Amino acid sequence: MASRKETLVRRASRVRRQLKKVANGRARLSVHRTSKNIYAQIIDDVAGRTLAAASTLDTGLKSSLKTGADVAAAAAVGKLVAERAAAAGVKTVVFDRGAFLYHGRVKALAEAAREGGLEF
Structure with a gap:
């Protein structure tokens, strides 16, 4: 039987493989969450570089949050990454949930990014 880590890696690669088919450039x-924080970054896979990033560890955001591990923190990160993406000139993206289910903090981040102006 596969270990939990192997299962998560397989699921993340399956999601990314599907995204490459529909990305069209x-x-x-990309979203990553841990038990204490949540991270989001906008990646240009063609150039291989990060265009914008945000997390609950950002200095301005960390002081205003009660904890980095709740839905409110995820929503704040979603809004922040959308603002930074707009500053970088990115309007449309594809959402990469990685190995995480589209539920809870991941969903809150995605919805806040949409409200912030990102289209996906």
């Missing part, structure tokens, strides 16, 4: 909004 768009940047990828």
Whole structure:
């Protein structure tokens, strides 16, 4: 039986493989969450560089949050990454949830990014 880590890696690669088929050159909004924080970055896979990033560890955001591990923190990160993406000139992305289910903090981040102006 596969270990939990192997299962997560397989699921993340399956999601990314599907995203490559539909991306059409768009940047990828990648989400990673841990038990204490949540991270988001917009990646240009063609050039191989990060265009914008945000997390609950950002100095301005960390002081205003009660904890980095709740839905409110994820929503704040989503809004922040959308603002930074707009400053970098990115409007449309594909959403990469990685190995995480589209539920809870991941969903809150995605919805806040949409409200912030990102299209996916």
